[in-house]
Amino acid sequence: DGTSFCAPIGHRQEEGDYRESWQPQPMSKTALERARIMAAQVTEALGGWGLFGVEFFVRGDAVIFSEVSPRPHDTGMVTLISQDLSQFALHVRAILGLPIPNIVQHGPAASAALLVEGTSTRVQFSGLDEALRAPDTQLRLFGKPAVNGRRRMGVCLARGQTIDAAKAQAVAMRDRIRVEL
Incomplete structure (x- = not known):
């Protein structure tokens, strides 16, 4: 039930391809709150179960929606090492209706x-x-x-x-x- 959030992920693309990603992406509290509100609005409007990778452009406190991927995303592969539940584990739990506890980020x-x-x-x-x-x-x-x-x-x-x-x-x-x- 509801929406869970991971710590924000930043990434770099080159020639349209993901090259690097990192977590946590430093953001102001205001930008993070705005991003979470927008992400919840987008995913609730789409409906469905599973992990949604919601991408934004962020500059200072300004947050602009970019895209949403209703599945694990290449830039989220960092979660394989960065948190206790990877994007893949979260996706499986969500689509099977299994509990998702507090997501712990390891630094x-x-x-x-x-x-x-x-x-x-x-x-x-x-x-x-x-x-x-x-x-x-x-x-x-x-x-x-x-x-x-x-x-x-x-x-x-x-x-x-x-x-x-x-x-x-x-x-x-x-x-x-x-x-x-």
């Missing part, structure tokens, strides 16, 4: 997309041992068997003392992974 965290470009049906990864050596990091490879153009093949996840430290750790992790096509 600054970030994700960096592992984007591969080329054409191949034989994708090989190396450098994983180096990438996973740092504490408070995780890697999710998506198991996609082929690349034809540009494709997100995984995500690097990291926690840090600050958002900037978490972002730097996720990007460094991604940069240690080598992909052969």
Whole structure:
């Protein structure tokens, strides 16, 4: 029953593709309250069950609605490391009508997309041992068997003392992974 909110997530796109996301996204109390009110209005008007990723443009206290995704979203992959219930766990609980307790955020965290470009049906990864050596990091490879153009093949996840430290750790992790096509 009702609407639950995670701590806000920020993200960076390049050429229309998600590259990095982080949580929590710093926002003023006024902007956060405005975003929550708008998100509740949008999702209640749409109806249905499950996780809704509601995206806004925020500058200072100004909040402008951008889009809504009625499903887990790529920028929300940071929740795999940033909070006790990931966006995927929240989605399953919501669609099955299971309880959703208070969502606990574990502090600054970030994700960096592992984007591969080329054409191949034989994708090989190396450098994983180096990438996973740092504490408070995780890697999710998506198991996609082929690349034809540009494709997100995984995500690097990291926690840090600050958002900037978490972002730097996720990007460094991604940069240690080598992909052969």
